[in-house]
Amino acid sequence: MIRSLAAFAAALALATAVPAHAAPQDRTATNGAVKIHYVVDGKGPLVVMIHGFPDYWGTWKPLMAELNKAGYRTAAMDLRGYNFSDKPQGVAAYAMPNLIGDVAAVIAAEGQKDAIVIGHDWGAAIAWQTTFARPDLVNKLVIMSVPHPAGMARELATNKAQQEGSNYARVFQQEGSEKTLNVEAFAGRSKDPKARAELLEALKRSDVAAMMNYYRANYPRGTGEATQPPAAMNPPNQRVKVPVLVIHGMKDTALNAAGHSGTWDYVDADTTIVMAPTAGHFVQHDAEKLVNTTVRDWLNERR
Numbered sequence: 001m002i003r004s005l006a007a008f009a010a011a012l013a014l015a016t017a018v019p020a021h022a023a024p025q026d027r028t029a030t031n032g033a034v035k036i037h038y039v040v041d042g043k044g045p046l047v048v049m050i051h052g053f054p055d056y057w058g059t060w061k062p063l064m065a066e067l068n069k070a071g072y073r074t075a076a077m078d079l080r081g082y083n084f085s086d087k088p089q090g091v092a093a094y095a096m097p098n099l100i101g102d103v104a105a106v107i108a109a110e111g112q113k114d115a116i117v118i119g120h121d122w123g124a125a126i127a128w129q130t131t132f133a134r135p136d137l138v139n140k141l142v143i144m145s146v147p148h149p150a151g152m153a154r155e156l157a158t159n160k161a162q163q164e165g166s167n168y169a170r171v172f173q174q175e176g177s178e179k180t181l182n183v184e185a186f187a188g189r190s191k192d193p194k195a196r197a198e199l200l201e202a203l204k205r206s207d208v209a210a211m212m213n214y215y216r217a218n219y220p221r222g223t224g225e226a227t228q229p230p231a232a233m234n235p236p237n238q239r240v241k242v243p244v245l246v247i248h249g250m251k252d253t254a255l256n257a258a259g260h261s262g263t264w265d266y267v268d269a270d271t272t273i274v275m276a277p278t279a280g281h282f283v284q285h286d287a288e289k290l291v292n293t294t295v296r297d298w299l300n301e302r303r
Contacts, residue, residue: 024064026084027075029109031101034093037084038077038106042068045303046112048103049076052121052145053211054186056083056202058195059120063284066292070300072116075106079122081210083202094213096232099126100133107137116299120144120284122214125233131242132235140302142245142295144283145252147259148266149229150238155259156220156227162256163223172215178208189282243269245298249279249286272298 024041039057041064049060057076064074078085080102081094088094103126107115117138119127124146131138147155155162171177187200220229228234244267250257257275264271274294279286 027109029102029105031098031105034080034086034088034098034102036077036080036086036102036105038075038109040073040075040110042071042073044071044073046107046110046115047072047074047299048106048115048117049074050103050117050119050123050126051077051079051082052119052123052125053214054183054203054206055121056199056206058198058202059282059284060118062288063118063292063295066296067299070296072299073110075110075115077102077106077123078202079126081213082206084205087207087210091213091216094210094217096126096129096218096230097133099218100130103127103130104134104137113137114139116140116142118142118144118295119146121146121281125218128240129233129235131240132238135241138242140243140245140299141240142247142298144247144291145249145255145281147255148238148240148263149233150266151259151262152255153220153227153229153234154262155256156223157225159256159258162259165254165256166219168254169215169219172212173219173221178212181208183208190285238266240267241269243267243302244271245295246271246273247276247283247287247291247294248274249276249281249283251277251279251286252281252283254281 024039027038027040029036047067051059057078060076067074081087114137117127124143127141131141183203186203187196190196190199218230218233220227222228246260248257248260260273276283276287276290284291
């Protein structure tokens with residue numbers, strides 16, 4: 001009798017146990033002939049996460065963990081040219097319409113019609129442009145570091161600090177710039193040895209010429225009031241219809257915080273701007289706790 005009761009109790013415990021958290025899964029989305037690698041985890045509303053330069057999907061691991069616990073499904077992309085995604089040749093392959101298509105492909109691959117979209121650096125630029133070109137795809141927008149294009153254009157035209165901060169991009173736009181860069185230096189920014197090693201391996205699998213093509217295809221050219229963004233980066237409609245959260249590291253030397261002033265003039269929903277005073281360009285790492293809890297709570301309030 002005791003033996004059967006023990007067996008019954010064990011079976012009941014097994015049947016009612018909370019399932020173990022599934023491991024993150026590697027998946028592929030297809031945009032035309034280009035395959036985009038992404039990693040998914042969790043269950044709930046879809047959150048598409050887009051990294052910038054020079055990075056890979058793993059930059060989002062801490063935020064993914066936070067959002068997974070809060071009941072969201074995260075899909076972190078490797079941008080084309082990076083890590084396990086395809087690396088098409090030529091500048092044209094990295095024009096903004098193709099990058100928007102990659103985001104659309106990930107959302108479709110997840111069987112969804114729209115998503116929360118989060119981006120940093122080039123990922124933020126792509127997130128803004130996806131919201132303009134395909135507003136049907138984005139239900140909430142989280143931007144890290146990159147101002148709304150109108151604010152960025154204003155600062156490039158009038159702000160000496162932003163003009164100087166953009167000098168690196170002018171170098172990247174030059175033919176052959178990839179030959180002067182080394183991925184070991186890029187990976188050196190990570191303070192955690194394990195994260196640094198993982199970033200280095202991802203960058204070694206990436207195409208540095210492709211990284212430069214983002215700048216050649218999309219970054220504004222010229223100086224001062226003569227600065228002109230490519231047509232695809234300057235669509236006639238730059239309004240945003242969904243809630244926007246902006247997070248910026250105030251020690252960012254590539255993107256001046258002043259660029260975010262007036263963002264609310266282009267957003268028809270609520271706009272939240274958070275400045276992290278001690279963080280630099282990689283705000284998701286420099287102010288990890290602030291970023292993770294802010295994004296989680298902001299999304300939960302609008303769930």
